Amino acid sequence: MWTYSKKLEYPVNIKCPDPRLAKVIISQYGGPDGELAASLRYLSQRFGMPDQNAKAILNDIGTEELAHLEMVGSIVHQLTKGASIEEIEKAGLAPYYTDHGVDVYPQSAAGVPFTAAYIACKGDPIANLQEDLAAEQKARATYEKLIDLCRDNPDVIDPLRFLREREVVHFQRFGEALRGVQDKLANRKFYMNNDCNVKPATDNNDCGCGN
Amino acid sequence: MHNNCMEQTRNEMLMQIREYNFSIIELALYLDTHPEDKKALCLHKEYCKSLKDLEDKYQKVYGPLTIKYPCNKWRWLEEPWPWEGDAN
Numbered sequence: 001m002w003t004y005s006k007k008l009e010y011p012v013n014i015k016c017p018d019p020r021l022a023k024v025i026i027s028q029y030g031g032p033d034g035e036l037a038a039s040l041r042y043l044s045q046r047f048g049m050p051d052q053n054a055k056a057i058l059n060d061i062g063t064e065e066l067a068h069l070e071m072v073g074s075i076v077h078q079l080t081k082g083a084s085i086e087e088i089e090k091a092g093l094a095p096y097y098t099d100h101g102v103d104v105y106p107q108s109a110a111g112v113p114f115t116a117a118y119i120a121c122k123g124d125p126i127a128n129l130q131e132d133l134a135a136e137q138k139a140r141a142t143y144e145k146l147i148d149l150c151r152d153n154p155d156v157i158d159p160l161r162f163l164r165e166r167e168v169v170h171f172q173r174f175g176e177a178l179r180g181v182q183d184k185l186a187n188r189k190f191y192m193n194n195d196c197n198v199k200p201a202t203d204n205n206d207c208g209c210g211n
Numbered sequence: 212m213h214n215n216c217m218e219q220t221r222n223e224m225l226m227q228i229r230e231y232n233f234s235i236i237e238l239a240l241y242l243d244t245h246p247e248d249k250k251a252l253c254l255h256k257e258y259c260k261s262l263k264d265l266e267d268k269y270q271k272v273y274g275p276l277t278i279k280y281p282c283n284k285w286r287w288l289e290e291p292w293p294w295e296g297d298a299n
């Protein structure tokens with residue numbers, strides 16, 4: 001279970017609201033490579049992992065992503081707080097305002113509502129961890145685009161930089177977990193099929209005999 | 212003036228709590244894939260202790276950081292929420 005801690009992982013203090021930026025940053029809340037998708041992806045995949053390291057890393061990164069979801073939500077909230085109706089219209093947020101006011105709703109920058117189709121649980125630890133590696137790179141790339149778009153607002157860039165950096169670390173840790181899982185699966189194959197002439201069912205699982 | 216001063220100390224303490232908290236997260240993720248690293252384990256232990264001491268001190272003055280902090284009145288409602296800004 002989780003215990004809520006009344007602080008952000010990294011502070012968000014935006015002095016100049018700017019609904020234009022909220023319109024794009026919302027994608028890291030409920031978009032395809034956003035933090036909601038990330039946390040649900042890892043926290044759902046962890047149940048099927050074959051070793052302790054992979055279970056732990058999915059659990060702990062999934063938990064950190066929830067803290068990132070809160071940070072992104074805070075950015076969006078502070079960017080729209082107190083905005084006038086004219087500012088909202090000028091930012092192109094009239095359609096959003098119609099359905100959600102200035103609540104923080106999980107959707108992509110293009111307005112597509114969050115969907116579980118953004119995540120996969122393939123029933124295959126290698127496939128799942130490979131997806132996670134790609135997800136971290138896509139999130140990093142998205143943050144870089146957002147940093148470009150927010151170039152005039154240092155209060156927004158600061159937490160976005162922190163979030164970008166975390167994706168790089170998560171990618172590294174998932175890579176290490178993947179190597180561990182691959183080794184484990186290869187070993188299992190070796191012990192199960194002592195006869196090295198038995199061809200593995202797929203090329204993916206090297207039997208470890210060196211042939 | 213007094214209030215400003217209090218606010219500044221509060222923010223400084225909270226920043227330090229965040230720093231220990233972050234270091235612990237970072238070390239935990241590292242230890243998940245490098246459980247044999249003695250140096251990381253040692254640092255993790257040190258930061259856990261520093262965080263606990265600092266959180267105890269903070270909560271006594273500024274109120275609970277989690278609902279697992281006993282109070283004589285419900286102080287959970289007194290401090291601003293972290294997403295509201297400034298208060299972070």
Ligand SMILES: [Fe+2]
Nearest residue numbers: 038166167170
């Ligand atoms: Fe991440």
